Amino acid sequence: MKNNIIDYCLEKKGATKDYPFGPAPIVVKIAGKMFALIFEGKDDNFRLNLKCDPIIAENLREQHKSVQPGYHMNKKHWNTITIDGSMLESDIFAMIDHSYELIFKSLPKNIRESILEII
Template sequence: MAYEWLDAYCLSKKGAEKDFKEEWNATRYMLRGKMFAMLGGDKEGRPIVTVKLEPLHGEVLRDRYKDIIPGYYMNKVHWNSLYLEGEVPDGVLEEMLDESYGLLLASLSKKAQKEILEG
């Protein structure tokens, strides 16, 4: 699998936690119980990571890279999946993970954000 750094990168985010959802056969990266990334597979078992992005940014990335598709089994407007066997540059995936984490962090209360960022 490409992107061997993905697990460590997700867990390096302040407050990030990981669990394994057996019924989905997927590893979830979460912040305060809310998911910002999910590592799993499509119906053929091809490995994918799914992240939340601003809708317009997700559309731009899907147009630019054939290995980025609307979120697999997720809301197709906000979630995007990236095939881990594809050819999307590491920096693009890092930006996607950063954006997803940032969107989730921003959705939390100011108090929760402060606790996470200062904790």
């Protein structure tokens, strides 16, 4: 599942992979702004940090034990999802989409337009 999640993040228009903190975590950005952090674990489980609307973030935390306030992040705006098989991949992809859209919408108009032109 980890490779599917990394690939899904990188399929987003303008998404790039970076390692600003050393060999881990993997940071996925759009226009230099982070929308996903992937912390690889020692087993099949790993963690994924995603930006989230604060109200939605609270709802997700109440609904899913594997969704917690963002690890080393602003806990109001970021969630940490433990990828342990307890959530559907489609639900995780929806959270990635939401994180990407929040960051994309925060970009200046000219940058958003240039990203949309990417084929």
